[in-house]
Amino acid sequence: MADDASDDKNEIKDEEKVVKHRKENKAKNKKTFWVTKSIAEELGREAVLRRTLIEFVIYVVFLIFSTLYIIGINTTSVYYLTKALKQQFVEQEFETLNGVGISFGDIKTAVDVWFYLENHLSNSLFWESTYDPRPGVENAMNILHENKVLGVPRLRQVKVRNDSCIIHSYFRRLFLTCFDSFSSSSEDVEPFGPRNKTAWVYSSSKQTKSLPYRGEISTYNGGGYYVNLSRNKSKTIQLIQDLKDNLWITRGTRAILIDFNVYNGNLNLFGICKLIFEFPTLGGVIPSAKVHTVRLLRFHTTFDWFILACQCSCYFFIIFYLFEELREMIYFKFAYLFKFWNYIDLLIITLFVVALILSILLILQVPDALNEIRNFPDEYGNLEYVTEIYKKHNDVVAIALYLIYLKAFKFLNFNKTMSQLNDTLSNNMFLAIISDTYADVKTEIAVAPNEMHMLEYIQKHFGRILRKMGCGKFLPKQSDIKSEINANVRDIRDVLKKCGYSDLEIEMFFARYNISPLAEMHVKDSDKLLAELKNILNHDTSKDNNFVNLKDFISQQERLKDIEKTIGQLVRHLKEILMKLETMENVTKKKKHV
Structure with missing residues (x-):
């Protein structure tokens, strides 16, 4: 009868294993459709x-x-074209009326602005001569001989009204007008000067087809008073001279923007140039320049394809x-x-x-x-x-590329070291606490179960291939792998030592909860261990302590300091009394001698 009962139990266990195996296969089959990580x-x-x-x-x-x-x-040609245009219009020096050489960044007054427009800008836009004495093409507008100006350059200014701010009542007799910093509410849209061309009549951004621009001190819209220069150098200089003679720059001027675009046929690149002169409310001029080199015509070379x-x-x-x-x-x-x-x-x-x-x-x-x-x-x-x-x-696309490289950290779990780095970076919030985070991750890994990493997975399957090819003798033995597992036990021992346990207590824990290099710790064992540790902690805290509380200790220290101060004051008073007694005694002795 006992044998029949044991056979029935074995049959039941075998049936349970078969059912469990079928369930696992069904679960796997359900999840085989496009399995992600x-x-x-x-x-x-x-x-x-x-x-x-x-x-x-x-x-x-x-x-x-x-x-x-x-x-x-972006290629190296983009960088060199941008650099060449900046050197020509921004970094190169030119002489002013007094013979002093300054560059674009040294412009401080409206006089310097006019001199830059009349001389350096016109000379830089029109390269009508070459290295030999023969004259070049008159209306070419080829910057540095190789960069063709597309269309003509444009000068545009934005202004503010003369009543855009309020003068204090104490100084209204001294200042009849007030010009505020540039904004859409303070912008001047009224004609001025000769009132006959676009340079003297306001044009909206729809008419100029210009985009708003953020300068050093303010943001300027696309409208304003503009003039298109000529393709002839002498006519361009005459246009600038007419603006100067009719006082195009006024107290209300807040910015002058010079726009022109060039194309380099050798490189198939466009240079978009913008020179800005800002006139702040405190006076003077703040110059700035923006040069962008772009490749607008694609599919031109093999590299483009x-x-x-x-x-x-x-x-x-x-x-x-x-x-x-x-x-x-x-x-x-x-x-x-x-x-x-x-x-x-x-x-x-x-x-x-x-x-x-x-x-x-x-x-x-x-x-x-x-x-x-x-x-x-x-x-x-x-x-x-x-x-x-x-x-x-x-x-x-630059932000996208940064995120693509950031996502590479997701695949860092090739071995235990890279796994620690990945966990540290994922748990870390600030760089200042990265060392503490690494210590926490190290502790978690030390007490965690030993899992297979990517490098071990590759070694395992690569080893199978080599063994099938008859090269198994060159592979490491299983004992070498077990020595790596023993490292986890050493890590657990190190963690327990850091927690203050002695070697004897650690061995007792290992023996009680069946912790060994090749054994698995079940949930019951870990729960039992945690309950035991909590009981020990509660037992230690429930003991009667003869220690003084921190608040009592601090109050006692303050009282001792007060007592020391009081004693010091008493000592000083006693010294004063003794000195007075000595003086009185000396006086009485002198009287007796007399």
Whole structure:
């Protein structure tokens, strides 16, 4: 009968194992459809490592294409063209009326501004002579001989009204007018001077087609009083002289903006130049300059087509990651919102979508802008709008590239050391507490169960391949792996020593809770250990303590200080009394002698 009962029990256990095995297989089959790293965390450590390795390889390819695409936008030619234009218009010195050489940044007065416009600007825009005595092309407007000015340059100023601020009542007789700093409410839109051309009649931003600009001291809108220069040098100088003779710069002038654009056919690059003279309310001039070199005409060279191929590859990966995020949203539902890396993924996808929209806008707007310049060569070649789109596109993809490299920390768990770094950075909030965070992570890892890392996973499967190829003798033995597991026991021992336990107590804990290099600690054992530690802590705190409280100790110290002060005062009074007694005794002795 006993044998029959034991056989029945064994059959029941076997049936339970079969049922359990079937359930596990069903669970695995349910989760095999597009398993991501986050989903694989519910299937086991080996599944996590397998999926992590696949995602890491895919991500490395995506990172390479993204780097080539984003870094390839700006080349060394962009830097050198920007530098050449700045050296010509900003850094190069010119002589003033008194013969002193100054540069663009040294301009301090309106007189210096007029001298810069009449001499240095006109000479820099028109290169009508070469190194030989033969005259060059008269109306070429080729800066540095190689950079063609598109259209003509434009001078534009913004003003404020003479009643834009209030003068104090004490000084109203001395100051009849008041000019405030520039704002939309204080802007002057009334004609002035001869009142016959755009230089003397206000034009709105819709008429000028200029964008607002943020200067050093204020933000200026696209409207104002403007004049387009000529393609002839002598006519340009005459236009500037007419503005000067009719007092174009007044007390209400708050900024003068000089805009012109150039194209270098050798490099297929556009230079967008803006020179600004700001007139603050305190007087003087604050000069500044902005030079942007952009590549508006793409698909011109083999390198451009290569960058386009990298860009298309990036968007292919973005589509893949978009479907991957949708898969995780459906699987995790509201739990999806509690994962940090999901926000990074969504932000990268959003930035690339914005960059794609800006790229399409750029492709559509550039031909229209260039056709307008070609159809109206004597007007200002306006490329401000397309340049702003280009700059925003570069800013967006630059942020995206930063986040792409930041996401690389997600795949750092190749071994225990890199896992510690990843956990430290994920838990750390401020750089000042990074050492404490690392210590906490080190303690958590020391008491955590030994898990397989990516490097161990690769070694394991690579070892299987080598063993099948007959190269197993070159692989390390299992004892070497066990020695790595023993390191966890040493870490646990170190943690307990830091907590104040002696070696004997540590051995007793190991023996009581069955902690060994190859054994697993169950939940019951850990709960029992924590309960025991809590009982010990409560027992220690429940003991009668003969120690003095901190508040009592501080109050006693203050009382002792008061007593010391009182005793010191008594000693000083006693000394004074003794000195008086001595003087009285000396006086009585002298009287007796007399």
